Amino acid sequence: AQKVTQAQTEISVVEKEDVTLDCVYETRDTTYYLFWYKQPPSGELVFLIRRNSFDEQNEISGRYSWNFQKSTSSFNFTITASQVVDSAVYFCALSEASTGNQFYFGTGTSLTVIP
Amino acid sequence: SQTIHQWPATLVQPVGSPLSLECTVEGTSNPNLYWYRQAAGRGLQLLFYSVGIGQISSEVPQNLSASRPQDRQFILSSKKLLLSDSGFYLCAWSVLSTLRFFGQGTRLTVV
Numbered sequence: 001a002q003k004v005t006q007a008q009t010e011i012s013v014v015e016k017e018d019v020t021l022d023c024v025y026e027t028r029d030t031t032y033y034l035f036w037y038k039q040p041p042s043g044e045l046v047f048l049i050r051r052n053s054f055d056e057q058n059e060i061s062g063r064y065s066w067n068f069q070k071s072t073s074s075f076n077f078t079i080t081a082s083q084v085v086d087s088a089v090y091f092c093a094l095s096e097a098s099t100g101n102q103f104y105f106g107t108g109t110s111l112t113v114i115p
Numbered sequence: 116s117q118t119i120h121q122w123p124a125t126l127v128q129p130v131g132s133p134l135s136l137e138c139t140v141e142g143t144s145n146p147n148l149y150w151y152r153q154a155a156g157r158g159l160q161l162l163f164y165s166v167g168i169g170q171i172s173s174e175v176p177q178n179l180s181a182s183r184p185q186d187r188q189f190i191l192s193s194k195k196l197l198l199s200d201s202g203f204y205l206c207a208w209s210v211l212s213t214l215r216f217f218g219q220g221t222r223l224t225v226v
Contacts, residue, residue: 004158033212033213035213035214037214042219043203043205043219043220043222044205044217044218044219044220045205045207045214045217046217047213047214047215047216047217050213091158091159093159093214095212100212101147101149101164101166101172101209102161102174103149103159103161103209103214105151105158105159105160106158107157107158108157108158
């Protein structure tokens with residue numbers, strides 16, 4: 001079964017619009033970690049954020065914000081006032097305390113910001 | 116500073132030829148290292164990870180192998196490439212249980 005689901009395959013928005021990327025995860029562990037990564041056209045993944053399962057506080061970093069809700073097993077990522085440089089593929093990932101070195105990735109959401 | 120290097124960036128190889136992709140890290144010791152493959156339109160699939168010299172864990176049975184000859188070196192190999200080995204390969208390094216750094220990736224095309 002897919003542990004991380006990113007249902008949105010592709011999203012296009014016009015510059016300055018807000019956009020939310022969805023991520024739903026599945027785990028039986030009580031301790032786990034959630035991540036978001038950005039993959040620009042160059043291909044190299046860039047780490048954006050890590051969230052621990054015991055910390056449900058939402059986080060904001062500039063134009064980026066993350067909404068972690070254990071009740072719905074979701075860890076959504078919102079970009080406010082999108083810019084062309086935000087165009088990339090975004091991956092959500094999960095690791096579980098019980099499996100340590102396993103990082104489960106979603107299939108990614110390709111975001112295109114149109115100028 | 117902490118950096119990760121992966122090469123080559125692109126590779127076109129004939130079916131049946133060998134493969135060697137190299138990944139090295141700087142600025143740390145005893146890192147946890149990973150090889151991932153990304154097929155078009157799909158997420159990252161973990162191939163191998165290593166927690167130390169000579170210690171390799173394989174996650175998916177395949178035509179590939181990995182080796183950790185030195186603390187900061189991780190190599191992905193194949194004796195005979197298949198068409199299905201084509202893809203984008205990424206080396207990664209975890210820090211404090213986070214996949215923190217990734218190599219630039221290698222786009223492998225098997226023809």
